[in-house]
Amino acid sequence: MGTSGAWIGSSRQDLKSFPRAVQRDIGQALFAAQCGEEYPSVKALRGFGARTVLEIVAPFDSNAYRAIYTVRFADVVYVLHAFQKKSTKGVATPEREIDLIGRRFDAAERHYKERRKTHGKKDDRHPR
Numbered sequence: 001m002g003t004s005g006a007w008i009g010s011s012r013q014d015l016k017s018f019p020r021a022v023q024r025d026i027g028q029a030l031f032a033a034q035c036g037e038e039y040p041s042v043k044a045l046r047g048f049g050a051r052t053v054l055e056i057v058a059p060f061d062s063n064a065y066r067a068i069y070t071v072r073f074a075d076v077v078y079v080l081h082a083f084q085k086k087s088t089k090g091v092a093t094p095e096r097e098i099d100l101i102g103r104r105f106d107a108a109e110r111h112y113k114e115r116r117k118t119h120g121k122k123d124d125r126h127p128r
Contacts (some may be wrong), residue, residue, distance in 0.1 A: 003034040008104040015082040029056040078108035
């Protein structure tokens with residue numbers, strides 16, 4: 001495995017509150033991301049440009065669970081958010097969730113830059 005993982009905000013605790021089967025599905029997708037692969041249940045999250053912020057879709061027992069991560073930075077997959085989608089209207093991610101994801105993306109970027117200073121990393125782009 002060439003890439004490490006990091007959790008931003010309450011994303012890890014939120015994921016642990018999901019049903020065990022959902023945790024397993026999301027965990028497998030995150031492991032694939034760390035290996036440089038993309039799991040079949042992953043799609044680009046709109047509003048963040050290109051394919052740097054991705055959404056894992058995990059349906060379970062008529063509920064919809066999501067985990068959001070970024071591959072924007074070299075050598076680390078940041079998990080930005082995990083939540084149960086409660087909206088009954090359409091498939092769009094609610095605006096409050098998008099705002100939180102944006103703030104956590106900014107926090108991941110700050111963390112990554114600090115990490116680069118500490119560890120002397122030069123490249124700030126994921127090789128994909």
